[in-house]
Amino acid sequence: MAKKEAEAFVTEITPRSQDFSRWYLDVVRRAEMADYSPVKGFMVIRPYGYAVWERIQQALDRRIKETGHVNAYFPLLIPESLLHKEAEHVEGFAPQVAYVTHGGGEELEERLVIRPTSEAIIGTMYAKWVQSWRDLPILINQWCNIVRWEKVTRPFLRTTEFLWQEGHTAHETEAEAEEETLKILDLYAETVETELAVPVIKGRKSESEKFAGALRTYSIEALMGDGRALQAGTSHNLGQNFAKAFDITFQARDKSVQHVWGTSWGMTTRLIGAVIMTHGDDSGLVLPPRVAPYQAAIVPIGRDDWRETVLPKARELQRQLATAGIRVTLDERDERPGWKFAEWELRGVPLRLEIGPKDIEKSSVRIARRDTREKIDVSMNGLADHITRLLDEVQSSLFERAKTFREEHTQRVSTYEEFKAAMEGRPGFVIAPWCGSADCEAHIKAETQATIRNMPLDSKPVTGRCVHCDRPAQAEAWFAKAY
Numbered sequence: 001m002a003k004k005e006a007e008a009f010v011t012e013i014t015p016r017s018q019d020f021s022r023w024y025l026d027v028v029r030r031a032e033m034a035d036y037s038p039v040k041g042f043m044v045i046r047p048y049g050y051a052v053w054e055r056i057q058q059a060l061d062r063r064i065k066e067t068g069h070v071n072a073y074f075p076l077l078i079p080e081s082l083l084h085k086e087a088e089h090v091e092g093f094a095p096q097v098a099y100v101t102h103g104g105g106e107e108l109e110e111r112l113v114i115r116p117t118s119e120a121i122i123g124t125m126y127a128k129w130v131q132s133w134r135d136l137p138i139l140i141n142q143w144c145n146i147v148r149w150e151k152v153t154r155p156f157l158r159t160t161e162f163l164w165q166e167g168h169t170a171h172e173t174e175a176e177a178e179e180e181t182l183k184i185l186d187l188y189a190e191t192v193e194t195e196l197a198v199p200v201i202k203g204r205k206s207e208s209e210k211f212a213g214a215l216r217t218y219s220i221e222a223l224m225g226d227g228r229a230l231q232a233g234t235s236h237n238l239g240q241n242f243a244k245a246f247d248i249t250f251q252a253r254d255k256s257v258q259h260v261w262g263t264s265w266g267m268t269t270r271l272i273g274a275v276i277m278t279h280g281d282d283s284g285l286v287l288p289p290r291v292a293p294y295q296a297a298i299v300p301i302g303r304d305d306w307r308e309t310v311l312p313k314a315r316e317l318q319r320q321l322a323t324a325g326i327r328v329t330l331d332e333r334d335e336r337p338g339w340k341f342a343e344w345e346l347r348g349v350p351l352r353l354e355i356g357p358k359d360i361e362k363s364s365v366r367i368a369r370r371d372t373r374e375k376i377d378v379s380m381n382g383l384a385d386h387i388t389r390l391l392d393e394v395q396s397s398l399f400e401r402a403k404t405f406r407e408e409h410t411q412r413v414s415t416y417e418e419f420k421a422a423m424e425g426r427p428g429f430v431i432a433p434w435c436g437s438a439d440c441e442a443h444i445k446a447e448t449q450a451t452i453r454n455m456p457l458d459s460k461p462v463t464g465r466c467v468h469c470d471r472p473a474q475a476e477a478w479f480a481k482a483y
């Protein structure tokens with residue numbers, strides 16, 4: 001692309017404070033994370049965005065396997081009749097389902113559903129595979145794509161097709177299924193906080209927000225830079241609902257025939273949206289080092305002869321850092337250093353390494369941190385160790401910053417006046433006592449747009465009265481306007 005065009009490209013980001021939603025779309029497009037596709041509501045994940053997904057995927061896959069789960073793959077298409085076996089499930093998903101009606105030039109006898117989730121097909125297979133208590137537990141995960149027809153879409157946050165992992169487990173007892181559901185919730189929270197530097201609230205969903213067909217749904221909820229909440233992952237205790245619908249039975253230790261206890265859980269490409277909206281700023285992306293495709297970008301500085309004077313040393317540094325396991329790129333393009341700086345800022349690379357003739361003389365490198373914009377001169381001796389330490393520091397400082405932001409945007413209220421004022425004022429989480437009634441929840445949503453994100457697992461027993469109806473409170477709920 002021409003230089004002038006490129007400069008305009010870098011600077012054309014709507015400020016976050018002016019229009020957060022516009023800012024988000026600008027960053028996604030300009031940082032080449034994703035693009036729109038010819039099919040409305042579907043997105044193309046571009047290589048830079050996909051590289052972030054691969055980092056997330058690897059980190060999550062490792063943890064899923066470490067906890068005893070194995071990966072498998074089930075078909076994309078599901079006979080419609082299977083979806084109808086669990087009544088709540090089909091009711092919940094019916095409006096979003098896409099069908100295949102023809103194949104091989106002929107109309108199919110039975111319509112096929114493009115999976116909106118895989119409980120139906122996996123449950124059908126488990127019914128075949130499980131005979132005895134000795135076959136349990138089954139701990140299977142699959143990485144795949146999902147289609148849920150959406151009316152309003154936004155790259156990564158809500159798209160008709162998305163990528164995810166879905167775990168589906170079957171257990172001998174109710175207690176084991178609950179333990180699994182909560183174990184995964186912890187695993188999700190730990191992954192998102194450690195790898196993405198996004199702090200989350202772990203809690204249980206209300207009845208009206210739970211997964212269609214589940215007994216209980218738990219979620220992790222994050223707060224984005226505009227004060228709106230984002231559900232980052234869910235873990236469902238399915239009880240015996242799907243086991244009964246799909247007839248997944250086993251001979252128990254006492255020889256009786258029983259239904260298995262199930263769970264399912266998923267995290268999606270939406271996490272990329274969470275990273276962008278938690279850490280990004282007016283210059284573009286700010287990527288946590290653990291998921292950044294490049295953790296450092298080397299930019300050679302110099303006069304016209306930089307290819308002779310600076311580049312050999314820059315290449316040597318690149319090799320040195322790569323050997324130490326740092327993901328590093330060297331920007332050899334024929335552009336001004338200033339243009340390259342803006343480009344790597346836009347792409348959110350955690351550290352920029354500037355090296356020019358004077359640095360070479362002093363045997364040092366100038367490092368610029370993306371998160372704080374601090375610049376420090378560091379000796380080339382022991383550079384890899386220094387950078388490794390610095391990357392850890394950036395990772396934890398991003399997490400702390402996001403946590404502080406969340407704390408500053410969380411309020412506790414006890415009256416409905418306070419609640420409404422909080423929702424109209426500075427957006428964020430509002431903690432309030434709630435009576436447990438779906439009716440109250442619906443009224444609050446209609447009047448303030450706020451939904452119950454979840455009820456944290458570690459909250460103390462509540463004593464107060466419902467913020468809306470004044471009946472005795474059942475739980476302390478975290479409300480927010482959400483994506």
Ligand SMILES: [Zn+2]
Nearest residue numbers: 435440466469
């Ligand atoms: Zn109430």
